Amino acid sequence: MGGHPVIRLIAQRIALGILLLFAASLLIFLGTEILPGDVASSILGQAATPQALENLRNELGLNEPAYIRYFQWLGGVLTGDLGTALSNRMDIATSLWPRLKNTLFLATCAAIVAVPLAIILGLVAARYKNGLVDRTISGLALSATSLPEFFIGYVLMYFFAVYLGWLPSVSTVHEGMAFGDRLRAIALPATALTLVVLAHMMRMTRAAILNVMQSAYIETAELKGLSGSEIIRRHALPNAIAPIVNVVVLNLAYLVVGVVVIEVIFVYPGMGQYLVDHVARRDVPVVQAVGLIFAAVYIGLNLIADVISILANPRLRHRR
Amino acid sequence: MAFLRRVPFGAAIGLVITVTMVLAAILAPWVAPYPGSQVLGGVWEPASSQYLLGTDNLGRDLLSRLIYGGRTTIFIASMATALAFILGSVLGFTAAVFGGWVDQVMSRLVDLLMSIPTLIFALVILSVLPSTIPILILVMGILDSTRVYRLSRAVAVDINVMDFVEAAKLRGEGRGWIIFREILPNALSPLVAELGLRFIFAVLFLSALSFLGLGVQPPHADWGGMVRENREGIVFGIAAALIPAGAIAALAISVNLVADWVLRRTTDLKGGRGDA
Numbered sequence: 001m002g003g004h005p006v007i008r009l010i011a012q013r014i015a016l017g018i019l020l021l022f023a024a025s026l027l028i029f030l031g032t033e034i035l036p037g038d039v040a041s042s043i044l045g046q047a048a049t050p051q052a053l054e055n056l057r058n059e060l061g062l063n064e065p066a067y068i069r070y071f072q073w074l075g076g077v078l079t080g081d082l083g084t085a086l087s088n089r090m091d092i093a094t095s096l097w098p099r100l101k102n103t104l105f106l107a108t109c110a111a112i113v114a115v116p117l118a119i120i121l122g123l124v125a126a127r128y129k130n131g132l133v134d135r136t137i138s139g140l141a142l143s144a145t146s147l148p149e150f151f152i153g154y155v156l157m158y159f160f161a162v163y164l165g166w167l168p169s170v171s172t173v174h175e176g177m178a179f180g181d182r183l184r185a186i187a188l189p190a191t192a193l194t195l196v197v198l199a200h201m202m203r204m205t206r207a208a209i210l211n212v213m214q215s216a217y218i219e220t221a222e223l224k225g226l227s228g229s230e231i232i233r234r235h236a237l238p239n240a241i242a243p244i245v246n247v248v249v250l251n252l253a254y255l256v257v258g259v260v261v262i263e264v265i266f267v268y269p270g271m272g273q274y275l276v277d278h279v280a281r282r283d284v285p286v287v288q289a290v291g292l293i294f295a296a297v298y299i300g301l302n303l304i305a306d307v308i309s310i311l312a313n314p315r316l317r318h319r320r
Numbered sequence: 321m322a323f324l325r326r327v328p329f330g331a332a333i334g335l336v337i338t339v340t341m342v343l344a345a346i347l348a349p350w351v352a353p354y355p356g357s358q359v360l361g362g363v364w365e366p367a368s369s370q371y372l373l374g375t376d377n378l379g380r381d382l383l384s385r386l387i388y389g390g391r392t393t394i395f396i397a398s399m400a401t402a403l404a405f406i407l408g409s410v411l412g413f414t415a416a417v418f419g420g421w422v423d424q425v426m427s428r429l430v431d432l433l434m435s436i437p438t439l440i441f442a443l444v445i446l447s448v449l450p451s452t453i454p455i456l457i458l459v460m461g462i463l464d465s466t467r468v469y470r471l472s473r474a475v476a477v478d479i480n481v482m483d484f485v486e487a488a489k490l491r492g493e494g495r496g497w498i499i500f501r502e503i504l505p506n507a508l509s510p511l512v513a514e515l516g517l518r519f520i521f522a523v524l525f526l527s528a529l530s531f532l533g534l535g536v537q538p539p540h541a542d543w544g545g546m547v548r549e550n551r552e553g554i555v556f557g558i559a560a561a562l563i564p565a566g567a568i569a570a571l572a573i574s575v576n577l578v579a580d581w582v583l584r585r586t587t588d589l590k591g592g593r594g595d596a
Contacts (some may be wrong), residue, residue, distance in 0.1 A: 020431075020435050023432050023435075024432065024435050024436050025565075027432060027433070027441075028436065028444055029450065031441065031444045031445045031448075032444060032445075032448050038585030087533075097560075129536055136589065142573075142576060142577075142580070143569075143573050144545075146520055146524070146569065146573045146575075146576045147529075147566060147569045148524050148527050148528065148544075148568050148569060148572070149528065150528075150531050150544075150547055150565055151565035152567065154547070154551065154554055154561055154562055154564075154565060155562060157554055157555075158557075158559060158562060162554060162555060162556075162557045163557065169554070169555050172557075195554075219584075220502070220539045242517065253437075254563065256437070257437040257439050257440065260439060260443075260482065261528055261531065261532065262533075263534055264531075265551075275440075275443060276532045276533070276534070277447060278445070278447070279443045279447040279532075279534055280534065281443075281448055281535055283447070284447060284448065284449065286445065287444055287447040288444070289467075291440050291441070291444045292441070294352075294436075294437060294440045295435065295436045295437070295440060298435070298437050298440075299435050302435070305379070314456075
């Protein structure tokens, strides 16, 4: 080891992330092994003949011990082979790729709107702390965190797609669709996703700013006679950027999960919809593959958040 | 009555809505105008004096179904929350009192469980297990106990080094006594405040699972399942699906308001600590 302490810390954190990812893959694999019978009997149901069960077991390789199957699966995943789906015999990686792109497109669009909006609202709430604006924003945020995703989704659909007829109620996208049409198709799900993460992100931004506002140098700035907005702009915001970036990345991880329900509401052809369909069909290879990708994105975003907070800490950045 | 007058406006509303919903759930067979699963009229009839909230996608009375559905939602969510609390707090206190490798093993396992999004992991498990009510309670309770574990461990680590715990240890009390007679009573107030938030999480989580068709299975329906049953109506301008969705939202907001007030009260007792 050695080198700059920051590089060492970051290397440690990345190594931990990789370790966590492997452990998560093991957990996902074990999660599908916990049932009393096995996958074959669960797919075919009670009425299956012993012969049919045996055939399926052979085909799935279930007669091998679990640890061998785990390493075979892991080896496949690492080389880009996610296996074949039980329900339609299609290669999982090929059907997954366009859906992953769709999901990332939706999540990115939601993030582009949600992040600046959350930070601005958080700053406004912190500037007028305990005033009418702050109370209104905080009250709305409190209720928004307890609204289920499908309530937000269907209310938006009811008003904007059905009542006003401005936007399509179902978000159909396909290959070769013009960018503008694509944006129009995802306008409602992206809005719903934005509302889902906005409140939390905003509350945490406000808390990060208020935390910095308790420092001694802010008091000095106040005593110098600077105005409230000036203090936030020149003294509080630069020091709060690290926690805010941290909050934003953590909430992006939350957005990745929120996407599952939103995609089902708007029948959007993404990863979440794909996962839910195949859970209902008990298509274990697909569920394992999609579950692992969701876990990887989630662990990756958490890793980025931690690395950013290490990088942003001036005490670690400058060698003493 | 002096106690009730000090309840803030928001918390009072929350308390009234929560109590009403819980009472309606418990007394469902006496309160509901019709049996929950009986087909009575046409499909998606509008609200009338006969059917106060209209009828659902099969012509069942929506209000009755809402009351019976609330029973399922509140029951499963409470059981899952109770399981999460018992499991999480006992393990968390144990980790704090034993320390050493016991703490390390349990804490790293919890880290691992929390590294996978709860909904995704639940979906992975439900792809091989049938969605029966006991399994739903178990899965939700175990996954949610990780959050309770973190909180109770953190609280118990603080309490474990206090003088009265040291005194009990010197007196020769066993670890069971330390956990249940010394730490538990002193850790109760932060845990009670957390209880409300975990209950909301359980309600939302169950509703999401049922909405995705992977929670409570038909012909039974909780509120999430009712949203699923009636969602096709939305594109025809029929708002039936919004009613159970709104009920979930109302319950969650009400419990949140009450929990917020309880949290403020308990922190006030300690001189406003933690109100950052």
